[in-house]
Amino acid sequence: MGRAPCCSKVGLHRGPWTPREDTLLVKYIQAHGEGHWRSLPKKAGLLRCGKSCRLRWMNYLRPDIKRGNITPDEEDLIIRLHSLLGNRWSLIAGRLPGRTDNEIKNYWNTHLSKRLLSQGTDPNTHKKLPPDNPVVVLFPKKKRKNKSTKPTEQEKPKIHLPKPIRFTSSVCTTKSSSQGGENGQVLVPWSEYINDDENRTGFLCYNDDHDLINNSDFECQSHHDHDHDHVLGAEGDSNDSLEKIYEEYLQLLKTNEDEVQLDSFAESLLI
DNA sequence: AAAGAAGCCAACCGCCAAAAC
DNA sequence: AGTTTTGGCGGTTGGCTTCTT
Numbered sequence: 001m002g003r004a005p006c007c008s009k010v011g012l013h014r015g016p017w018t019p020r021e022d023t024l025l026v027k028y029i030q031a032h033g034e035g036h037w038r039s040l041p042k043k044a045g046l047l048r049c050g051k052s053c054r055l056r057w058m059n060y061l062r063p064d065i066k067r068g069n070i071t072p073d074e075e076d077l078i079i080r081l082h083s084l085l086g087n088r089w090s091l092i093a094g095r096l097p098g099r100t101d102n103e104i105k106n107y108w109n110t111h112l113s114k115r116l117l118s119q120g121t122d123p124n125t126h127k128k129l130p131p132d133n134p135v136v137v138l139f140p141k142k143k144r145k146n147k148s149t150k151p152t153e154q155e156k157p158k159i160h161l162p163k164p165i166r167f168t169s170s171v172c173t174t175k176s177s178s179q180g181g182e183n184g185q186v187l188v189p190w191s192e193y194i195n196d197d198e199n200r201t202g203f204l205c206y207n208d209d210h211d212l213i214n215n216s217d218f219e220c221q222s223h224h225d226h227d228h229d230h231v232l233g234a235e236g237d238s239n240d241s242l243e244k245i246y247e248e249y250l251q252l253l254k255t256n257e258d259e260v261q262l263d264s265f266a267e268s269l270l271i
Numbered sequence: 272a273a274a275g276a277a278g279c280c281a282a283c284c285g286c287c288a289a290a291a292c
Numbered sequence: 293a294g295t296t297t298t299g300g301c302g303g304t305t306g307g308c309t310t311c312t313t
Contacts, residue, residue: 016281016307038298054299055282090301105302106280277311284304291297 013047017056021046025053026061059100066098070107078104079112083126 013021028044034057037050046053059065070078074096081092089101089108096104113123120129 014283035299049283051284051299052282058300059281087302101301102281109303110279273313275311275313277309279307279309281307282305285302287299287301289297289299292295 011047012049012052014052017060021048022056022061025057029057029061055102059102064098065100070099074099075112078108079116079126082108082112082123 017025024044024046028040028046032040032043037054039050040046040053041048041050044053048056077096078092081095085091087105089105093099093101093104108123116123116126117129121127122129
């Protein structure tokens with residue numbers, strides 16, 4: 001007997017999340033906290049699988065998520081951590097405050113692995129590829145959608161996509177404007193999603209198509225979460241944390257050729 | 272300007288380990 | 293102690309966007 005599905009898939013909404021669904025999920029989690037994902041959708045009034053709710057929250061709606069381009073420092077750290085940890089994205093993400101495992105995995109697959117290859121480094125082993133016998137990694141041609149199997153508009157109605165966009169420093173840099181950001185962005189105070197007694201500040205930033213742009217300005221100041229300030233804090237903390245790990249690693253590289261030390265460093269990251 | 276290819280990334284899937292019963 | 297449930301993870305898919313021809 002196989003394992004029962006996490007939820008009945010019948011009649012459940014799939015695909016991109018709508019702003020309304022986001023709001024329902026955020027409000028529910030604010031009121032009741034994370035967890036109990038199986039029962040959450042029903043209680044929150046969502047026609048979604050619990051897993052889907054968890055994923056949406058973890059990868060997108062959590063107030064501590066940092067949106068924006070991966071910095072060169074972060075790139076470097078990802079590469080170094082990957083050489084130590086392999087494809088353990090959640091562990092790597094745990095060392096990059098505000099970044100999600102999904103984001104790092106995507107970034108690795110779309111940017112970093114290809115860059116390493118172009119530099120003559122095997123992205124799996126992080127060893128130099130022999131110049132006379134390079135490993136030819138063929139990125140399989142992406143399967144294009146078979147247009148004949150594409151669902152019709154009737155089968156799959158177009159859903160508004162609350163897709164975040166990468167932003168530059170010129171975009172949405174302020175949280176002092178409660179009326180709106182530049183270029184028609186709308187900043188929705190976090191307090192509209194949650195109760196005031198949560199003591200959080202910041203905004204969900206939607207553009208004029210209601211696309212969520214950035215929620216990195218949230219400052220989670222919930223009194224329950226002081227222990228997690230290093231994770232939930234402002235960007236300065238993130239950079240400190242990044243530098244700390246990076247310096248620690250560099251120290252080991254400089255002062256110790258002994259691989260055991262490096263191994264134990266890697267193991268310390270697993271804790 | 273249009274069509275096709277390639278890139279990007281949110282969301283889904285299936286598996287596994289730990290927790291709960 | 294064995295079974296079921298749940299949460300979490302990594303791999304993969306596929307829809308949308310951007311680039312190239």
